[in-house]
Amino acid sequence: SSPGGKSKPPPVAHYNLNNVTIxxxxxxxxxxxxxxxxxxxxxxxxxxxxxxxSYPHELIxxxxxxxxxxxxxxxxxxxxxxxxxxxxxxxxKDRFKSIxxxxxxxxxxxxSQDEGERHKMQNQKARRSAMAxxxxxxxxxxxxxxxxWVLWLDADIIESPPTLIQDLALHDKPLIAANCFQRYFNxxxxxxxxxxxxxNNWQDSPTAQELASKMGPDDILLEGYAxxxxxxxxxxxxxxxxxxxxxxxxxxxxxxxxxxxxxxxDVHRDGAMFPAFPFYHLIETEGFAKMAKRLGxxxxxxxxxxxxxxxx
Amino acid sequence: SSPGGKSKPPPVAHYNLNNVTIxxxxxxxxxxxxxxxxxxxxxxxxxxxxxxxSYPHELIxxxxxxxxxxxxxxxxxxxxxxxxxxxxxxxxKDRFKSIxxxxxxxxxxxxSQDEGERHKMQNQKARRSAMAxxxxxxxxxxxxxxxxWVLWLDADIIESPPTLIQDLALHDKPLIAANCFQRYFNxxxxxxxxxxxxxNNWQDSPTAQELASKMGPDDILLEGYAxxxxxxxxxxxxxxxxxxxxxxxxxxxxxxxxxxxxxxxDVHRDGAMFPAFPFYHLIETEGFAKMAKRLGxxxxxxxxxxxxxxxx
Ligand SMILES: Nc1nc2c(ncn2[C@@H]2O[C@H](COP(=O)(O)OP(=O)(O)O)[C@@H](O)[C@H]2O)c(=O)[nH]1
Ligand SMILES: Nc1nc2c(ncn2[C@@H]2O[C@H](COP(=O)(O)OP(=O)(O)O)[C@@H](O)[C@H]2O)c(=O)[nH]1
Ligand SMILES: [Mn+2]
Ligand SMILES: [Mn+2]
Numbered sequence: 272s273s274p275g276g277k278s279k280p281p282p283v284a285h286y287n288l289n290n291v292t293i294x295x296x297x298x299x300x301x302x303x304x305x306x307x308x309x310x311x312x313x314x315x316x317x318x319x320x321x322x323x324x325s326y327p328h329e330l331i332x333x334x335x336x337x338x339x340x341x342x343x344x345x346x347x348x349x350x351x352x353x354x355x356x357x358x359x360x361x362x363x364k365d366r367f368k369s370i371x372x373x374x375x376x377x378x379x380x381x382x383s384q385d386e387g388e389r390h391k392m393q394n395q396k397a398r399r400s401a402m403a404x405x406x407x408x409x410x411x412x413x414x415x416x417x418x419x420w421v422l423w424l425d426a427d428i429i430e431s432p433p434t435l436i437q438d439l440a441l442h443d444k445p446l447i448a449a450n451c452f453q454r455y456f457n458x459x460x461x462x463x464x465x466x467x468x469x470x471n472n473w474q475d476s477p478t479a480q481e482l483a484s485k486m487g488p489d490d491i492l493l494e495g496y497a498x499x500x501x502x503x504x505x506x507x508x509x510x511x512x513x514x515x516x517x518x519x520x521x522x523x524x525x526x527x528x529x530x531x532x533x534x535x536x537d538v539h540r541d542g543a544m545f546p547a548f549p550f551y552h553l554i555e556t557e558g559f560a561k562m563a564k565r566l567g568x569x570x571x572x573x574x575x576x577x578x579x580x581x582x583x
Numbered sequence: 584s585s586p587g588g589k590s591k592p593p594p595v596a597h598y599n600l601n602n603v604t605i606x607x608x609x610x611x612x613x614x615x616x617x618x619x620x621x622x623x624x625x626x627x628x629x630x631x632x633x634x635x636x637s638y639p640h641e642l643i644x645x646x647x648x649x650x651x652x653x654x655x656x657x658x659x660x661x662x663x664x665x666x667x668x669x670x671x672x673x674x675x676k677d678r679f680k681s682i683x684x685x686x687x688x689x690x691x692x693x694x695s696q697d698e699g700e701r702h703k704m705q706n707q708k709a710r711r712s713a714m715a716x717x718x719x720x721x722x723x724x725x726x727x728x729x730x731x732w733v734l735w736l737d738a739d740i741i742e743s744p745p746t747l748i749q750d751l752a753l754h755d756k757p758l759i760a761a762n763c764f765q766r767y768f769n770x771x772x773x774x775x776x777x778x779x780x781x782x783n784n785w786q787d788s789p790t791a792q793e794l795a796s797k798m799g800p801d802d803i804l805l806e807g808y809a810x811x812x813x814x815x816x817x818x819x820x821x822x823x824x825x826x827x828x829x830x831x832x833x834x835x836x837x838x839x840x841x842x843x844x845x846x847x848x849d850v851h852r853d854g855a856m857f858p859a860f861p862f863y864h865l866i867e868t869e870g871f872a873k874m875a876k877r878l879g880x881x882x883x884x885x886x887x888x889x890x891x892x893x894x895x
Pocket of ligand 3: 425427580
């Protein structure tokens, strides 16, 4: 009995965070997954794999953030085309619960997204700080009270299993990373081969700790650069050690990458985010693993569970 | 032309963060405000002041988080009663855009919310760490892509001006805190008087820096305890210095409280949250100010702009 009688009462939502389960069997419990992707370029292989995910699509929300530059505009156009096809005219089972597309309000620090340019050591701090802010903007504005899991999936992961969500969730870990490889043509062997790609999944080393202890407060440790030998144990190099047969083999990690990383939503809700500033001399996804640890959550990785990065 | 033809396409939302303005004249620009309140007890004065806010209510979303214990249950019941009254049968102009109520999924670390108990020094780290997690859960799940400002307002602030949002926003600061006082009966003067309440709004001191530098990595600095004299400049003691006439007088701050604090949503979107772990030996709202600073955002306070805390 509203006095105006015109507008219906505004929504009041009541959520009991206790009732949001986060289990190793998320399908049975109808758990909501948020897939978050920072996207500078659109890759068809990435989208095709999203569509092939066997996790019920009505439980999946997709969130994207794209830079506000020429490349980002092109990727947005392509992404929207694919979304329209899936959500409007595709089979109902393919359709996702909801989709959020954000455009960044700050400029990417590098003029080019080419691999050579973006991997230069002197470009890392600015680049990864901007990536951290992009990930945080996406996370803070899309995570909901009923989200159980957040899957961080980079836009250039063009091969990943349809059971990715179930396979990672099965381990019931607060943070769990797949191992990111890259296919390439091995000119010596004269055939296609694969090589490790993501060096951000690692176990700490005394050398890295020692390096860090001598650094200025604003310096960061970087992985995968010859100039800065850390002697950390990289998950990327672990599979070859044991033959790589057991896809369920787990290792504890101190740093993680964001290429394919499943996170319990409670880790983020406690406040774990991607530091855009040096945090224990770590930044972005590596700093995130450390922050999660400070909040009591231990990261893990699956050395033999592989996803593949695009090769330019 | 959907093949199934039954269900309407799921929502796809496209947001351009560039188009979300954050200005000193938020009403003119139709800026959305999110008011966030951790609430252990319900106070009628708090709710009455929300209703009296002259900022257009259709631009205001309210978010609450309450503990899952007996006190929290009672507060939730009372809050829901007031919400129903306002949103369903109150005048249309009083109704807020939307309201989200969260119930915490972890227990408060202290059995009692009484002032004596909760202000004991040895209880501070556990209590404020839990408060930080509650604030983060609330923030991470309610902040949206179109939010311009977040007003942190404690549930026990029972006196605040109707123009609170406009007055604070006018200063165009990334973070700006009102000065939180408490009314009490001055037995000497035999009349009502007021005294400073929130000691978390401060400017750093060499003594505090020195104390911090000698602490273990997990120790925290606390303000307002005789055992730990920091010699920081407390905003709570500033008004008496200059007579307290100019409500627009600004001071820079290094630590902030959360009693009445207006934050540009971009500060949070960059990743600034409430550390539940010692961050530069600071925690919760004080750690938040430091984290914002690391992200390039400077906190401010208004020593002569007062709000009043409940007196038990
Ligand atoms: N929103 C946004 N996404 C970006 C930006 N730069 C890269 N990305 C995306 O972020 C993810 C990781 O970045 P990428 O450059 O591939 O990192 P690398 O593979 O570790 O060199 C990929 O999905 C990129 O498409 C940026 O400036 N803004
Ligand atoms: N959700 C939640 N809110 C709390 C809890 N404890 C206190 N609060 C609320 O958080 C705010 C600040 O806490 P309070 O105890 O008043 O802090 P103080 O005034 O600095 O001693 C107030 O709005 C409280 O009602 C808690 O355990 N959970
Ligand atoms: Mn990549
Ligand atoms: Mn209080």
